[in-house]
Amino acid sequence: MPRFWANRTWSWKWVRIPLLVISLSCTPSQGFGTADVVASGRAMVPSCGGIFDLCGYSDRQSGKELIPKLFERAILFSEGLAAVRMNGLFGYIDTTGKVVIEPRFDLAGPFHDGFAEILVGQQTGVVSESGEVVLEPQFGRSTPIMGDVLIVRKGHFRPKRPPELEELESFDGLYTEYGPMGLYSLRKGWLTEETYEFRRFERGRPGYVWARDLRAKQSRFGLMNNEGEWKVEPMFDTVQPLFDGRAVVSVKVKDTETRRQLWGAVDADGKLAIPIAYDWLSYWDQGYSVARLNGEEGFLDTGGSLLGGRFFEKVERDLQGKPLKVQLDGKWFGITADGRLVDVPEVVNCLLLPKIPSARAVFRSYRRTVIGGCAAPTSACLSTLSSKRSRVFAAGSPGCQTRRRMPGAQSAQMAKVAVSPIAARLTTSTSCPITIRRNSTLTRSEAASSGCGPT
Known part of the structure; x- marks a missing residue:
């Protein structure tokens, strides 16, 4: 039977929102990450299902299966490798589906600069792309951030989610609730004391991080380099x-x-x-x-x-x-x-549905709602409005339940996708041109260029 699961989307330029989608009981881990997909060399995303409730990888645009459903969990590719779970333990596969790091971890995170965080028991360490454990599990968190430099917290790993949804976030998603941390080098050991809060300064391979000493009388942020030294003294x-x-x-x-x-x-x-x-x-x-x-x-x-x-x-x-x-x-x-x-441009708010058979686009133009077909199936976007009551429906999609007939719709079969009040987007195509922001509007020319317009 299908069940609902929460897929969480992250992009440093976009807002992060919960999104309810229809899935089988196997859960692909982590949200879509364009950088990770590009780094893999192929647009591959986790896909789950089948009689045995397993996960594999499919082409992001076409949905074609690229790696068979053989895994209990599947995490997005990063630097050409993806963490998968087999027989209760995590290892890594390459883009051909070949196991390159044998399953022996309780949890495994994404690669960054050739290193990934792994969990064994209640403590984390670090594994290299060759499969060598370069830091034996001994910390509560050991998150790669700048080359061989990690953000580290002592103690035990603190779960934040149910076991089937738990993950080792990259630095971008690291919880501040984990408490004070420090910088640690795989070559040199500790670079700072474990008394700091860290925040991202730049994406990709950063040279600096925002940091502040939580012990200071006036705890302010400055820029710290990969040696644990201040590039900009704390002042913010x-x-x-x-x-x-x-x-x-x-x-x-x-x-x-x-x-x-x-x-x-x-x-x-x-x-x-x-x-x-x-x-x-x-x-x-x-x-x-x-x-x-x-x-x-x-x-x-x-x-x-x-x-x-x-x-x-x-x-x-x-x-x-x-x-x-x-x-x-x-x-x-x-x-x-x-x-x-x-003069103010004439505007229309547009919702683009993902690629579902017979998908229809819902337009809200001033005070009226009209239904129109989407003429650009390759630009598969799910965009939301900022209204708390915003809902998206798709006609004739597989596995959906009968909800209610919408005006102008040709079928009473509706797949209901609930969206959060915060406007954002879930992109399933790197070429998708539309981005919905809080309190934003879409001009008719923009709607037309996206292949979506009132009929």
Whole structure:
């Protein structure tokens, strides 16, 4: 019998949301990760099912089976290897399905710079791509982050999920609740004391991490290198990762009798690129951040200049993150790339369904809902609106249950996919052009270019 399971999606540019999908009782572990899929050399994702409830790997776009369903659990490929469970223990396979690291671990994580975290009993260690255990299990966490440098916590592993969903997250998904940690080198041993909190500074193969000493009287973040030394001395109260070459930071300041936060941004070297002078800054996307100052908003570029040369009452981006419109004297205007004010583009909110037979797209245009066919089956996206009541239905999909007939639908067979209130996307094709953000809208031209438009 089919059951529902929660698949968690992560991309440092997108929002992470729970998504209920129909699956058989075997659960593919971890969400879709484009970087991992590309690094494998083939667009392979876990797929589970069959009479024996096992997992294999399929082509991400076509759904064609590439590695047979032989495993109890299957985790996404990273650096050409994927952790799989056989007879209760984890090992690793390559992209041909060949076992290259024999199953002998209770849990196994993704590879990063040639190393992966493994769990034996209640403690973690590290295995290399050759299958050699280069760090015997002895820590609560041993997460590779920069070459042979790990983020390590002493003690025992602390499960966060049910056994069938448990995983060893990469640094990007590491829980801060694990407590103080330290930097540890496979060659040199401890680089710092185990008193720090770490946060990501850049994606891929970082040269630095945000760090702060939790013992300090005034615990602030600075940039630390892979030797455990400060690149930028601790001076920030909150920090964010790099986006478009800028990382948002803030400092708490005392203003007369009140305390407030001021926001700015640093560049890829940790140097201050945007003055710490704003009431709030969003992360940079498509070359712009949304900046707030004295109750007004504006689009701030990476050089610190305002689009249009001024602030407005409110501003909004489009689905791709580009500046879309601004409010001035209570009226909305569109805004061009050179800062000119124009008429607001006509918009339509579009939901693209994944590739399901007879899938239909649901459009919400102002106050009416219309049903339209999606003309671009290769652009398989599931996008959600920010409404708490948003629901997506697909007609005629296999294994679905009868729910209710939607206006204009040709079949009463509906597969119901519930989405979270936070707008985001689950992409099943690397060529998918649509991204739904919180409170974002889609212009009709964008809908048409995505192959999806009202009929």
